[in-house]
Amino acid sequence: MAFRGFDATGLTALANQLDALSQNSGKLHSQLATVLTTAQQNLPPGQSASRDPDLQGLVGDVIPMPSIFGGRRRLPGSLGGELGDMQTSMKRRIKQLEGLQELEKRGDPVSDGSVFLDEKAPDAKKIDDALRDLQGLQGKDFGTNGNRDDLEKVSGELDGMTAAELDALMTKASPKDLAFYSQLISDTGDSAWNPFDDNGLPEDRRRATLSLMLSKISPENVGKFQAAFPGMQPTFTNTGAYESGGNNQNGQTNNGIHWAPPSDPLFQDGVSADDVSQNQFGDCWYVASLAGLAQKDPKFIQDGIKQNPNGTVSVRVWDKDGNYQWVTMTADLPTDQNGNPISTYGNGETWPAYYEKAFAMVYSDDGDDERGYGGIEGDDPKKSAPYLTGKEGEDLESGGFLGIGKHDDKNIDSLKKAFDSGKVVTVSTPDDEKLDKDHPAEWGNTYHSNHAYYVRGFTDDGKIILGNPWGVHGYPPITVTQEQFNKYFQGPEAFDVP
Structure with a gap:
């Protein structure tokens, strides 16, 4: 029976055929090599049995050697590996489809996008266990050691889930369950009566789990995620551009700042310092560092950002200990009422805006808890270096x-x-x-x-x-x-x- 337009039985049969063909490629290699070698021996000097360099390379290669010995790099011997890899990938995807079908049979939500994911088959037990532990946080007595161990257990379960499993969990969990979890992981204060307990999750651990969740869930669940975890969207209401209606240095003005998805792609023609335009937020110290890095090593910049299948964007950011993580954010950006970008932008591309948005999510000056775009206004260029590269300025x-x-x-x-x-x-x-x-x-x-x-x-x-x-x-x-x-x-x- 077909599932979301895919016939798992038919696909399995095709994969088995490819497997059989891959096993016969060595025999075909030998037969073709024999024909070409014989032809070459009967041709006048200077003439070739084939004009195709791959086929000409088979001359004399009657007994094909495995690739680890330098053999089978040419067709048709190379088909053994190529067809084998193809059927292995197909069978993995088929198992995932069958797992999704089983989830749906037991009443779990399955998004249409999940059928295109290349990942392990979903495990219903992992969904049930994580949902039970998430819901169990409500009204739980965390004991004298605080709630961190309980939250780390839930976080570890979430980190180990596939995209299909996470999406099913997000759909089944109530907004109340998710909001309570968000509240608990964000509160790292000690209890008044016990200053030695451990509560909440450290910021880097919390952000890593939430970024992984946001990068995997279906687009249909992104709004629910944002409502439960508002800290994953940096505020712009504490900026000069919002409070004063523009940037008093470059003279740019705005009206009606709001979040909106951009129409431009992540990249248009690669990375260049010329792509970077600061616009209206007062973070020239960070943007100058970003532009300088784009000039020196555009590939490093390009490798440090990716668009996820669900439309979210992840940016590589280092922490104060020199460890990097992928910070995931929604695709919307600060925009004025006319659709013009307010934040740092590119020349028809958006990568500078997402680098800045990720920085606004994680940067905090020593002794200053102000976050968001306002938190990155007015500082020292060398302070941006550790977040961009993991190295001190x-x-x-x-x-x-x-x-x-x-x-x-x-x-x-x-x-x-x-x-x-x-x-x-x-x-x-x-x-x-x-x-x-x-x-x-x-x-x-x-x-x-x-x-x-x-x-x-x-x-x-x-x-x-x-x-x-x-x-x-x-x-x-x-x-x-x-x-x-x-x-x-x-x-x-x-x-x-x-």
Whole structure:
């Protein structure tokens, strides 16, 4: 009987046929090699038995050797591995389909998207156990040691579930069960009467579990997830752009900020620093670092972001201990009433916006609990480096990599040494609004006080080329002499590219 349009019995028969063909490929290899070898021996010198390089390679290969000895790399011998891999994949998918069919027979919800997943067959017992333990948190006496051990048990069960299992659990769990779990894992405070108990889950552990859940559930359950775990959406109501209606530095304004899905793809033509445009949130210190990293190692940036089958996006972010995890978020982004992006965006692509959104979800300055986009406004470029690469940033003025002894040394040649060594280099401008009018005219509106820039390169005559994270479209790079750098810039910093 077909299940959601797929005939598991027919597919199994096809897989078995492929298996039989793969086992016969060695015999076919020998037969064809014999024919070609005989033909080659009877041809005049200089002529080939075949013009196809794969077939010509079979000449003399009458007894095919396994691939581990360097053999069967050519057709048809290579079909043994290719057809074998194909039928193995098919049989795995068939088992998963049959498992979904069994779930549906017992009354469990199965989304249409689950039939296309390449994963293990769902285990009904895992769904039942996790749901029982999740519901059992309501009214439970956690004892004198707090609730962390109970929450870690549930978290471990969730982490070990397939996408189909998680989606069934999300559908069966009540909003009340999920909200209570969210409340418990977020509260890490000690009980007033017992300061030595352990409650909630540490932030990295909590985020890892929720990110994994969000990346796997079906689109139909994403709204339910968001309602239960509101902390997985960073707020923008604490930003200057929301409170003041725009960015007072670059002059961009807005009306009606809200969440909306973008129409542009994750990537359009790869990764480039020229894709990065800061827009309206005041996090130039992070965006300058992001643009500098995109310039130095675009592949590293591209490898650090992925779109999941359910439409969510995951970004690789490091924590303070140097460990990375994939932070998952919904695809919607801060947008104004006219559909224009408010957050950092690309030139027809969205990867910069999701890097910024992930950062807004995880960043917290020491001693400051403010989160969201407002929490990443106004800080030091070197503080973004550990989240982007897992490596600490460093001040170049105070020595560090360059071994400079003078704190006020801003020699462009020294910055060039750091840049040429492969580091991302950023600089800042003084918090002095008089400089917004008193700067070289050729810089136009690219220069602004109290702002961060990234180094794009150097000229042959010793000048430094700086990029504005507001984007090259409208804010072209500026070329700065040593004398100008001393007056208009400060705080050179750098971090290593992995």
